Amino acid sequence: MDRHETTVTGAPTDDRGRIETDETLDLIASDKVEGTPVYNLAGERLGSVYNFMVDKRSGRVAYAVMSFGGFLGIGREYHPLPWQVLTYDPHQGGYVVDIDADRLRGAPTYDAGTPPWGDPAYGRRVYDYYGIAYPYV
Structure with missing residues (x-):
């Protein structure tokens, strides 16, 4: 499973349930802040x-x-x-x-x-x- 297919409880996901690449549980892209x-x-x-x-x-x-x-x-x-x-x-x-x-x-x-x-x-x-x-x- 690559990082685009990884799911983490509570992490924001796209419409297919994959974690958005600009945010994880601990990190966030500046434009999202x-x-x-x-x-x-x-x-x-x-x-x-x-x-x-x-x-x-x-x-x-x-x-x-x-x-x-x-x-x-x-x-x-x-x-x-x-x-x-x-x-x-x-x-x-x-x-x-x-x-x-x-x-x-x-x-x-x-x-x-x-x-x-x-x-x-x-x-x-x-x-x-x-x-x-x-x-x-």
Whole structure:
């Protein structure tokens, strides 16, 4: 049996019951992460993953950027979340964070036209806000 014919309980499958090649139980293609819902512990949808930022040297995901609010892209805020604060919940089909909508409104944000990635102080503020040690010097 090759990998296209392998089945794994709970893994997404195509219309013939084969595992999709862009997702396994532990791995997922980046294009499938974009748009994934983000919920709080109460099950309320907070937003969705807009994209994520990968550390070029380690290959680890540093941030999941969540889009929040707005209508048709107008007024939308972008919230970088340290990857460590997200937990994937297969039952919800999305990521769960231990934060409510009010606390999220106070979290570091940025506008689409002004990404802050060149400012190390911004990264420290993001990680500090979520109580995670900043991994970059």
